[in-house]
Amino acid sequence: MAQIETPSKPHHVVFALLDKFTLISLASAVDALRIANRMAGAKLYTWELMGDGGGTVSCSAGTSFVLDRDLGEVGRDDMLMIVGGVDVARANTKRLLSWLRREARRGITVAGLSTAAHTLAEAGLLDGKRATTHWENHDSFAEDYPDVELTKAVFTIDGKRITTAGGTAEVDLALHLIARDYGEDLAALVADQMIYSSIRTDRDTQRLSIPTRIGVRHPRLSQVIREMEQNIEDPISPSILATNVGMSTRQLERLFRRYLDRSPKRYYMDLRLEKARNLLMQTDMSIINVALASGFTSPSHFSKCYRARYGTTPYRERGAKAD
Incomplete structure (x- = not known):
């Protein structure tokens, strides 16, 4: 692998966890970033967990996670990833949506992982844009948000809006971001460490043929x-x-x-x-x-x-x- 130039400031990712978020979505993304740091021998990425009210939040499997802080200002160069899960409509509180709109107006990149595409759409951040969500939620999403061009891809990037299908799609997105930031060689090394033999792109569909x-x-x-x-x-x-x-x-x-x-x-x-x-x-x-x-x-x-x-x-x- 070619020598990676250590950044003066690591790429920082803020994970906003919704109540009953899907654990695999968070774990897939965080572990890919952690392994990138390990393989490069440098702090390429940092991250933190936040959520509505701070304190703790439970994933859909029932395990509780301690949050680093309540919803608050995100750095202009940070990437904000909303992690959705079960009953996402109930998790879309007025406070959460107002905060999300405010942060998006500041020009940051916002990603909706798993069912959090619903959160971005409910906040009006996907109007006129391409997006994806888990295939099981495809029908309901299309009915609720007709102004969004829904795809069946594992992840979709439209400008500063990113959405994923959930499950292991977060691995594919993280590998895409690593390749974009530090090159294909590092992304391939991370994939090998994760025993991930087939990296999918935004042109790959979610379901089997x-x-x-x-x-x-x-x-x-x-x-x-x-x-x-x-x-x-x-x-x-x-x-x-x-x-x-x-x-x-x-x-x-x-x-x-x-x-x-x-x-x-x-x-x-x-x-x-x-x-x-x-x-x-x-x-x-x-x-x-x-x-x-x-x-x-x-x-x-x-x-x-x-x-x-x-x-x-x-x-x-x-x-x-x-x-």
């Missing part, structure tokens, strides 16, 4: 499933799906039965109901709007299908969430 997910490599089957996933709100009939891939409806039926043990109609319905459940659990959308967003024009039909799939009605599901 359709063939990998379903365990079947069949081009036309994958194409049909892709069309289904992209047309949840306005479902396409099996006959049109079949025509689009040059098959008859009967051939498409046999294809799904052979590889997925379900009819195309059943598979499509499961996709729509999965989206509906995500929206019920993650947003405050009305039941009728959840139904419409999932391709149901009749609330009674939606309720009947939902109950058959999940053993409860959408209304009771929403009530259970409130509990």
Whole structure:
């Protein structure tokens, strides 16, 4: 590795931890920076933990962390990383959002790790910008923040706004920042230390490819499933799906039965109901709007299908969430 010039002032990262933040997101980012310091034999990065009210904050696994300080001014050259997790909407307090807007107006770089893309969007920091969030929260985010151009990348950088998908995506972001600040060689050494054999970029998507997910490599089957996933709100009939891939409806039926043990109609319905459940659990959308967003024009039909799939009605599901 080429000799690294030790900076006169280390890059400083401020981690603002939301209540019930995801531990792996914080640990992935901090450990990559720590290893960079170790491999370079110099203090390239420093960091601190802050949060609303100071004191302590608990991660989603229940472990408590002592914060270095309450929300306060961040240095102009610092990077601010908001670390989200479970029930991020509840963690987005008025005080937190006001502080975040104030700090962003000072021109600092702000990153939303894991579900904290919601926090940045709620503060109005992502309007007209590209962003990403965990695939499970993708549907609810798109409904809540239509002015944000949502991607499916592991991380997205748009000017001074950065968002990640959570999980190990923070490793990829940290390695990207290390490579930007000190070169690819150091980033590769850090990856090796973390036993991280495949560094992803902002052009890589979060989820496995359709063939990998379903365990079947069949081009036309994958194409049909892709069309289904992209047309949840306005479902396409099996006959049109079949025509689009040059098959008859009967051939498409046999294809799904052979590889997925379900009819195309059943598979499509499961996709729509999965989206509906995500929206019920993650947003405050009305039941009728959840139904419409999932391709149901009749609330009674939606309720009947939902109950058959999940053993409860959408209304009771929403009530259970409130509990």
